[in-house]
Amino acid sequence: DGGITQSPKYLFRKEGxxxxxxxxxxxxxxxxxxxxxxxxxxxxxxxxxxxxxDFQKGDIAEGYxxxxxxxxxxxxxxxxxxxxxxxxxxxxxxxxxxKNIQYFGAGTRLSVL
Amino acid sequence: xNSVTQMEGPVTLSEEAFLTINCTYTxxxxxxxxxxxxxxxxxxxLLLKATxxxxxxxxxxxxxxxxxxxxxxxxxxxxxxxxxxxxxxxALSYGNEKLTFGTGTRLTIIx
Numbered sequence: 387d388g389g390i391t392q393s394p395k396y397l398f399r400k401e402g403x404x405x406x407x408x409x410x411x412x413x414x415x416x417x418x419x420x421x422x423x424x425x426x427x428x429x430x431x432x433x434x435x436x437x438x439x440d441f442q443k444g445d446i447a448e449g450y451x452x453x454x455x456x457x458x459x460x461x462x463x464x465x466x467x468x469x470x471x472x473x474x475x476x477x478x479x480x481x482x483x484x485k486n487i488q489y490f491g492a493g494t495r496l497s498v499l
Numbered sequence: 500x501n502s503v504t505q506m507e508g509p510v511t512l513s514e515e516a517f518l519t520i521n522c523t524y525t526x527x528x529x530x531x532x533x534x535x536x537x538x539x540x541x542x543x544x545l546l547l548k549a550t551x552x553x554x555x556x557x558x559x560x561x562x563x564x565x566x567x568x569x570x571x572x573x574x575x576x577x578x579x580x581x582x583x584x585x586x587x588x589x590a591l592s593y594g595n596e597k598l599t600f601g602t603g604t605r606l607t608i609i610x
Contacts, residue, residue: 390542427602488543488598490544493540493541
């Protein structure tokens with residue numbers, strides 16, 4: 387089945403630690419996105435990538451980093467500079483940035499120990 | 500800039516009740532409009548969409564009509580079921596700009 391796989395489902399971060407969230411898609415989509423979901427705030431865009439080896443900051447990029455070395459993969463690193471990382475993180479992909487139907491993974495819930 | 504304003508929740512209804520979740524938008528030009536649904540513990544799924552004025556999107560008994568004159572895209576369903584309990588997000592996009600989401604409306608259906 388084609389789709390988007392996020393792992394792990396739950397992740398815990400210690401103070402001062404960097405953690406990486408995985409996102410893999412086998413839909414052959416060019417564009418990929420990372421969102422953060424907090425209660426009552428909807429989805430906020432962290433980073434997006436329209437093509438391999440290229441990515442742009444979204445609305446709340448501070449404290450996060452990404453890479454896009456392969457079309458299928460778009461990992462998100464939550465760095466120690468992100469002081470409030472506890473949230474639900476969602477990865478999405480779309481055929482390209484003009485085809486605005488986005489397909490979402492099941493999400494990773496990150497908590498701070 | 501573009502923005503979406505959604506009816507605040509939570510919304511609780513009895514099974515077989517009529518559902519309306521309001522959504523209005525602010526955008527330059529004529530954006531595409533979407534409703535996404537998020538079931539507990541899952542990511543978002545596209546429920547329906549409309550790409551131009553007066554278009555009606557429909558899926559799984561849900562409908563929404565793109566109203567240019569009122570800049571609205573209200574979600575409706577004639578008879579809700581317990582399985583419709585979820586969080587519903589209204590969203591818009593314009594050209595190749597990214598999706599802009601509303602804050603979501605949590606819907607709970609009681610038997």
